[in-house]
Amino acid sequence: MAMRLGSNAADRSGSIATTGADAQLRRPGRQPAWTLPAAYVVTVLALVALNFLLPRLMPGDPISALYTEGTASYVQDGGQREALRAYYGLDEPLGAQFVAYATGLVQGDLGTSIRYQVPVSELIAERLPRSLLLMGTALVLGTGLGVLAGAAAGWRRGRRLDRGLLVGFISLRNFPVFFLGSIALYVFAVKLGCFPLSGSSTPFVSLEPLARAGDVAWHLALPAGVLATEFATGQFLLMRAGMVSELGSDHLLGGRAKGLGDRVLKYRYAGRNALLPVASLMAIHVSAMVTLTILVETVFRYEGLGRLVFDAIRFRDYPTLQGCFLVLTLMVVTANFLADLAYRRLDPRVTT
Amino acid sequence: MSALLEVDELAVRFDGEVDALRGVSFALERGESLAVVGESGAGKSTLALCLAGLIQPPAARGSVRLGGQELLGASEDTLRSLRWETVALALQGSPFNPVVTLGNQVAEPLRERRGTSSREARKRADELAGEVLLDPAVLERHPHELSGGERRRATLAMALALDPDLLVLDEPTGGLDPVTGSELVERIGELAAARDFGLIVISHELAGAAALAQRSVVLYAGEAMEAGDTTRVIGDPAHPYTWALVNAYPVMSTTKDLRPIRGLPPDPRAVPPGCPFHPRCPQAEDVCHEQRVSLEPSRARLVACHFGGLKTLLDARGVGKTFGRGRRRGRLKALEAVSFALRQGEAVGVVGPSGSGKSTLARILTGHLATDTGEVTLQGRPLVRSWGRSARAERVRIQLVMQDPWDALSPRLTVEELVREPLDLGAGDGDGDGDGTDDRAATVAAALESVGLPASGQFLGARSHELSGGQLQRVALARAVIVEPELLVADEPTSMLDASEQARLMVALRERQTELGLGLVLISHDIALVRKATDRIVVLDAGRVVEEGRSERVSSAPRSLTARRLIEAAPELRHTDESGDREPIATGGET
Numbered sequence: 001m002a003m004r005l006g007s008n009a010a011d012r013s014g015s016i017a018t019t020g021a022d023a024q025l026r027r028p029g030r031q032p033a034w035t036l037p038a039a040y041v042v043t044v045l046a047l048v049a050l051n052f053l054l055p056r057l058m059p060g061d062p063i064s065a066l067y068t069e070g071t072a073s074y075v076q077d078g079g080q081r082e083a084l085r086a087y088y089g090l091d092e093p094l095g096a097q098f099v100a101y102a103t104g105l106v107q108g109d110l111g112t113s114i115r116y117q118v119p120v121s122e123l124i125a126e127r128l129p130r131s132l133l134l135m136g137t138a139l140v141l142g143t144g145l146g147v148l149a150g151a152a153a154g155w156r157r158g159r160r161l162d163r164g165l166l167v168g169f170i171s172l173r174n175f176p177v178f179f180l181g182s183i184a185l186y187v188f189a190v191k192l193g194c195f196p197l198s199g200s201s202t203p204f205v206s207l208e209p210l211a212r213a214g215d216v217a218w219h220l221a222l223p224a225g226v227l228a229t230e231f232a233t234g235q236f237l238l239m240r241a242g243m244v245s246e247l248g249s250d251h252l253l254g255g256r257a258k259g260l261g262d263r264v265l266k267y268r269y270a271g272r273n274a275l276l277p278v279a280s281l282m283a284i285h286v287s288a289m290v291t292l293t294i295l296v297e298t299v300f301r302y303e304g305l306g307r308l309v310f311d312a313i314r315f316r317d318y319p320t321l322q323g324c325f326l327v328l329t330l331m332v333v334t335a336n337f338l339a340d341l342a343y344r345r346l347d348p349r350v351t352t
Numbered sequence: 353m354s355a356l357l358e359v360d361e362l363a364v365r366f367d368g369e370v371d372a373l374r375g376v377s378f379a380l381e382r383g384e385s386l387a388v389v390g391e392s393g394a395g396k397s398t399l400a401l402c403l404a405g406l407i408q409p410p411a412a413r414g415s416v417r418l419g420g421q422e423l424l425g426a427s428e429d430t431l432r433s434l435r436w437e438t439v440a441l442a443l444q445g446s447p448f449n450p451v452v453t454l455g456n457q458v459a460e461p462l463r464e465r466r467g468t469s470s471r472e473a474r475k476r477a478d479e480l481a482g483e484v485l486l487d488p489a490v491l492e493r494h495p496h497e498l499s500g501g502e503r504r505r506a507t508l509a510m511a512l513a514l515d516p517d518l519l520v521l522d523e524p525t526g527g528l529d530p531v532t533g534s535e536l537v538e539r540i541g542e543l544a545a546a547r548d549f550g551l552i553v554i555s556h557e558l559a560g561a562a563a564l565a566q567r568s569v570v571l572y573a574g575e576a577m578e579a580g581d582t583t584r585v586i587g588d589p590a591h592p593y594t595w596a597l598v599n600a601y602p603v604m605s606t607t608k609d610l611r612p613i614r615g616l617p618p619d620p621r622a623v624p625p626g627c628p629f630h631p632r633c634p635q636a637e638d639v640c641h642e643q644r645v646s647l648e649p650s651r652a653r654l655v656a657c658h659f660g661g662l663k664t665l666l667d668a669r670g671v672g673k674t675f676g677r678g679r680r681r682g683r684l685k686a687l688e689a690v691s692f693a694l695r696q697g698e699a700v701g702v703v704g705p706s707g708s709g710k711s712t713l714a715r716i717l718t719g720h721l722a723t724d725t726g727e728v729t730l731q732g733r734p735l736v737r738s739w740g741r742s743a744r745a746e747r748v749r750i751q752l753v754m755q756d757p758w759d760a761l762s763p764r765l766t767v768e769e770l771v772r773e774p775l776d777l778g779a780g781d782g783d784g785d786g787d788g789t790d791d792r793a794a795t796v797a798a799a800l801e802s803v804g805l806p807a808s809g810q811f812l813g814a815r816s817h818e819l820s821g822g823q824l825q826r827v828a829l830a831r832a833v834i835v836e837p838e839l840l841v842a843d844e845p846t847s848m849l850d851a852s853e854q855a856r857l858m859v860a861l862r863e864r865q866t867e868l869g870l871g872l873v874l875i876s877h878d879i880a881l882v883r884k885a886t887d888r889i890v891v892l893d894a895g896r897v898v899e900e901g902r903s904e905r906v907s908s909a910p911r912s913l914t915a916r917r918l919i920e921a922a923p924e925l926r927h928t929d930e931s932g933d934r935e936p937i938a939t940g941g942e943t
Contacts (some may be wrong), residue, residue, distance in 0.1 A: 254447025257404050258461050258510075259435030272451050347451060348494040 040337055044330065051325040052101050055318050061090060088114060088318075101322065110326070111319030115311070120323035123308060128327060130200050131304035135293050137220060138227035145228065146235025147278060151271050153236070154243020165236070173233040177292050181226045181299035188222055195222045198301035223300040230292055234285065235278055242274030249273070272346070279343045286335035290328055354420035355379045356550045357403065357439075357518055362414035364398050364407055364574070370620045372398040374574040374628075375414065377647075382517060385544060385551040387565035387582060389558060391597070393617050395574035396554045397444065400522045403552065404441050405431040418518065436461045440516035442507045444523040448495035454506050455491030461513045480509040485539055501532035508540065518550040525560040537563050558601045562586045570594045573618045573628035575645075578661075580653025590651045590661030592697065593629045599887070605904040607883040608699075614866050627658065634697030634869025635663045663731065665871040666694040666717065666839055670726035673712055673895075686712040688895045689726065694839070699865060699872040701882035701903065703918055704892035710875045713892070714843040717873060718752045730839065748778060751832035753861075755844040757824035761816050767805075767827055768812040771796045774835045799834040800827075802867075803860040822853025826860055833864050839871040840864075846881065858885055879915070880922040883907040891915045 085091045089100060104111055110120035149169070153162040172180070189197045196202075200219050207215060246252055247270065255269045294306030301307065305324055312320040344350050357380040364373040373395040380386050388396050401407050402416055405423035416423040418438055423431065441447075448457055458480060459473035468476070478488040486505040490498065498506065504524060511519055524540060525533035537560050544551045544564075555561040561568065561582075568585040570578040570593065578591040589595040596613040615632035618624055624631055630640035639658050650660035673687040687709045694700050704710050715721040717728060719735045728735045736746040754760040761770055775792050797807035803826040805811065816824055825845060832840060842861065846854035862885050865872045876882050882889060882903070889906040891899040891914050899912035910916045 250443060250445045250447050251449045253401075253406065254441075254443050255449065257401075257406060257435055257441045257443065257447070258464075259432040259437070260460070260464055261432070264464060268452070269449050273449070276451075348453075349450060349496045 036337075036340065040333055043333055047329040047333070048102070048105065048326065049098075051322050051329065052098050054325070055316070055321040056094065056097075058313075058316065061316050061318075105326075110323040113312075113317055113320045115315045115317045115320065120319050123320060124305065124323055124327055127303060127305045127308050130302070131293060131297070131306060133216070134220060134224055134227065134297070134302065134304055135289065137224040138231055138293075139289070141224065142228035142231025143235050143278075143282070146232035147239045147275065149232070150236040150239025150278075151243055151266065151274065154240040154247070154274065155266050155270065157244050157247065162240075166240070169233045169236045172229055173237070177226065177230050177295050178299050180229065181223070181296055184222050184226050185300070195219075200303040219302070223296045223302050226299075227292060227296045230296075231289065234281075238278045238281055239274055242277050243270055246270035246274050276343070276347050279339060279346055282339050286339070287332050290332060354417065356382050356384075356419060357552075358415070358417040359399075359403075360415040360417075362399070362402055362412065362416060364395070364402065364412045366411055371574055371623050372620060373402070374623065376569075376571070376574070376576050378569055378576070378579065380518070380550045380552065382550050383544075383548045385553065385565040385567070387561035387568040388552060388554045388571055389556065389561050389568060389586075389597070390571035391556060391613075391617050393620065394571040396556075396571055397522055398574075399571070400441055400443070400520050400552075400554050403518070403520050404435050404439050406441075436465065436511075436514045436516060438516060439518040439520065440511040440514065442504075442511040442519070442521045442524065444526055446495055446503055447507060447510075448503070450495055453492060453494055454498070455488075457495075458491060458506065458510045458513060461510070465514060476513070477509070480512055481506070483512065483543065484509045485535070500527050501529070501536070504528060504532075504536055505539075508536070508543075512543070512547075515547065516549060518552070519544070520552045520554065521564075522554045523557070524553060524555065524564075525557050526555070533557075533560060534563075540564060558586055558598065559603065570597070573623050574620070575628055575656065576647055576654075577629065577656050578653060579647055584651075584653050590653060590655045591629075591657050592633045592635060592662050595662055595695075596632075596697070605908065607904045607907055608886065609862060609884055611862070611866050614869065627656070635659065635665075662695045662697075664693050665696045665698070666728070666730055666873070667732075668692055668713075668717065668726065668728045671713070671716060671723050671728060672725035673709075673716060673721065674724055685895050687716070690892070690895070690897050691726070692890050692897065692900060694871045694873065696871060697865075697869045698888070699862075699874060699886040701879075701886035701889040702873060702875045702892060703877060703879050703882050703889055704914065705877060705918070707894075708892040708914075709895040710877075710892055711843055712895075714752065714841050714873070714875050717839075718750050718841050719747060720752075744777065748774065748835040749837050750839045750841065751835065751837040753825070753828050753832050753840065753842040753845045755847055757821060757828050757848070758816055760828055761824060761831075763816045766813050766815055767800070767819070768793075768796055770816075770827055771799055771831050771834055774831060778835060795834060799830040802833070802864060803827075803830045804856065805830065820853065821848045822850070822856055825849060825853075825857050829857070829860060829864065833868060833870075836868060837870065839873065841873045841875070843875045844877070845874075846878075847876070854881070861885065877918065878922065879907055879918045889915075891918070 082091070089097060092100075101111070108121075110124070112119050113123055116123060146169075149165050153165040156162050175183070185197065188195045196219050200216070201212070202215050202219075249270075251273075252265060252269050255265050260269075293304070294309055296302070297304045297306030298310050305327065308320065309324045309328070311317070312324060359379070360377050361375045362373055362377070363371075363375050365371050376395075376399065378386065388399060390396055398407065402412055402423075403418075405416070405426060409425055412424050414424070418434055421430065421434065423434070426434075448454065452460075455474055455477050458477040459468075459470070462468040462473035462476055463470060477491055481488045481491055484505045486502060486509060490502055490506065495503065495506075504526075508521070508524070511521075521540065525536060528536065540551070540553075541564055551564065553561050553564045565582050567580065568578075568582040569576050570585060570591065572593050578585050578589065578594045584590075585594060586598060589598050593613075596611075599608075599611050600613055602610055613632055614634075618628055618631070624641065626639075626641040626643055627633070627636070627645045630636040633640065637658075643658065645656040645658060647654035647656045648660065649655075650657070655661045669691050671687055671690040672685075675684040675686055677683070690709070690713060692700065702710055702713060712721065716723055717735075719737050722737055730749060735750075736743045765773070772792060775795060796812075800807045800811075805823060805826055816827075819827065825848070829845075840861075845861070846857055849857060858881070861872070861874075864870070872886070874882055874886055879889070883906075886903050888901065889899075889903050890897055891906065891910075891912055893912070893914040898914050899906060899910065901911075906915055907919065910919055
């Protein structure tokens with residue numbers, strides 16, 4: 001039998017009489033379904049290695065404080081210092097350390113924090129849900145707000161609404177996130193006192209589940225609000241630009257000629273297509289979002305993963321750093337993967 | 353009951369400076385079909401959008417009435433109710449939402465406008481696909497997964513969804529291969545007959561438009577240039593623009609080399625005053641850039657031309673010439689009642705065997721020889737045969753390129769002097785408006801370059817014996833066109849040249865003819881050559897016109913014996929690579 005380029009395409013076309021050129025033009029051969037996950041697996045493996053290496057490339061090490069004369073933790077006894085090094089396995093060559101790390105990882109053991117003296121997995125299990133809650137809330141709110149405002153502004157390009165939104169979002173975008181956070185803290189927590197100054201929940205109190213949820217939300221409001229604003233500015237500009245370029249498109253004109261209503265045209269025709277760059281750039285921006293989250297958590301002293309990373313870096317807490325980095329990179333990769341999948345659903349033209 | 357569609361003085365100006373349409377009027381009833389043809393940028397697509405009220409004041413002015421309802425300035429609700437129900441547009445390109453399957457888009461008007469259930473609408477979409485010869489399975493796909501032909505058919509299916517009264521097709525066959533294109537055209541014709549909708553086909557594709565529409569409107573720079581029955585407008589164009597457009601369009605029988613319309617389409621920001629076509633028109637006069645034109649009845653159609661269409665440049669009626677005196681013996685009837693006409697910018701070939709009177713005709717047409725009977729007029733005025741100084745301005749309007757350039761051009765003059773001589777002569781009788789010597793040198797250089805000759809010092813100083821026949825013949829051509837004549841008569845201009853030089857001369861000749869908008873009479877016994885350069889052929893034999901017709905017809909289906917003989921005797925090369933012993937080109941793939 002003749003093997004044709006894109007033979008499945010020819011099958012799909014069924015009985016219709018088309019010229020040979022038509023059949024060949026139709027669809028490029030799809031890549032096998034496993035290529036995408038495989039690419040992600042390779043990425044993850046490379047990241048595991050980098051996670052191990054990067055903390056060790058920073059100057060200093062977890063017990064460097066023990067060596068520094070004058071600090072409170074300075075250890076006089078050289079032998080004891082060496083014993084500590086040996087205890088944490090830091091005197092071994094890098095290769096051996098990596099083997100130990102990788103073996104532990106396979107067994108699900110992320111090691112024990114040098115600073116907190118608790119298993120890293122426990123630390124992460126405690127902090128991760130808070131960070132996810134913060135990021136998730138901010139992402140949903142921010143994207144929703146940015147996309148809707150962007151669509152509204154782009155659809156009415158040059159009108160008063162558009163100009164107002166554009167000026168507002170661009171001004172917001174020019175504030176660094178920590179500055180925005182500080183302002184929010186000053187205004188809402190210090191002056192108005194309607195939100196807490198720091199933390200992710202009220203410590204040392206036992207509350208009913210509902211009251212506990214309210215407490216968490218109360219603590220979440222400011223950091224999530226600031227983070228959502230930060231996300232929204234980017235999405236707004238993208239969505240608005242996408243919408244504006246859709247305004248002159250053939251299919252929108254076609255839709256208008258079909259006598260469709262304004263809402264259908266705005267959302268189904270212009271909006272859905274303008275959303276494509278938003279979705280694709282979201283995938284690229286996930287890592288930036290993680291960075292923003294760390295910054296916001298630090299500003300608000302929110303007890304999330306970001307704070308943990310921040311502290312772990314300060315104390316060169318290798319196991320904690322490795323664990324946190326691993327989780328964060330996995331988050332980024334997963335988010336990318338999801339965005340990739342979402343994009344495929346949004347845009348049928350993407351086949352590779 | 354008002355007409356289905358009435359367009360009255362529709363003008364569209366974008367951003368206050370871009371003139372897309374400049375006053376177009378026409379009307380259409382149900383069951384009628386109209387083709388709107390023209391070059392890119394003539395305002396065709398703008399017109400389509402106006403018909404669905406997609407361009408509104410202040411950009412649009414005039415009136416578009418659909419079933420009596422004025423579209424310009426109508427409320428958005430009114431327009432929405434008319435769109436697709438009354439007027440459906442099959443826009444060019446891909447008017448599909450890229451992220452929605454075709455089936456959903458074809459069914460969309462039914463769901464959104466009629467409230468049909470999704471399932472019903474989808475079923476109807478499948479039926480519609482069948483009506484335009486599209487496999488319903490295609491509807492499962494997204495727009496990017498379709499071939500151009502499928503996309504055009506899907507566009508058509510979508511346009512038919514609400515059974516509109518008026519269907520507007522913008523470039524229905526644009527970008528399609530001819531097989532798919534003609535299938536689609538045939539299908540549209542059948543649908544129009546079956547459903548009795550008004551049909552407007554907008555296209556630069558003359559053949560497709562002509563096949564679909566009973567009437568045609570030719571648009572140029574946003575104005576209608578010619579309107580009427582398609583058979584007349586496309587089949588026998590009257591307006592210089594339509595004529596040039598049809599001539600630029602290749603059909604299978606075309607023998608003449610393709611000829612672009614000289615000049616460029618106007619910038620819609622600065623449409624020329626008066627008749628917009630005048631900068632490109634071979635017959636433009638002062639009135640053309642002073643007064644605007646409007647469609648007026650002429651030659652059984654409407655033509656927007658100050659002269660009612662193409663002027664007759666040269667008209668020879670009953671021309672007879674006898675040489676010698678006395679009775680039967682010494683007398684030679686060279687020409688007998690020869691009549692033919694030449695329109696502005698047209699190229700006519702005069703072919704015939706030796707002794708048929710061709711050269712005599714050439715000499716009469718150029719005013720070198722008087723007729724015995726009959727009359728030759730150039731633009732309605734009899735030819736001037738006086739050699740007097742006062743007649744010179746008249747005489748330069750017809751120029752002759754002769755068979756033997758060595759004979760025709762003085763061997764004592766240099767190339768520069770040869771080409772410049774007509775200018776110098778012209779300057780003597782008051783025609784010269786103070787042409788400086790430098791200007792003339794520049795004109796000479798330009799004339800030489802226009803026929804593909806160098807205008808360098810060495811070449812300018814050469815004399816005829818230093819040049820090849822082809823070069824010299826092109827010098828003769830430069831000398832003929834430098835005075836900007838209206839008619840060029842070329843008598844066997846290539847008979848002394850080898851094939852390559854002949855081709856080069858013909859290219860230069862045709863190019864000059866197009867660019868200057870000249871009438872051309874090309875006299876030759878070589879019908880193979882003549883048919884490449886002319887629109888019509890006149891066959892002479894023994895001093896009589898034995899056949900006359902379009903070049904492709906005369907050279908492929910001659911009616912006269914003389915023409916048939918000339919064709920049989922025409923040179924032919926046997927190409928051995930067409931014997932068919934090679935494998936046909938593989939299609940699709942190998943096992």
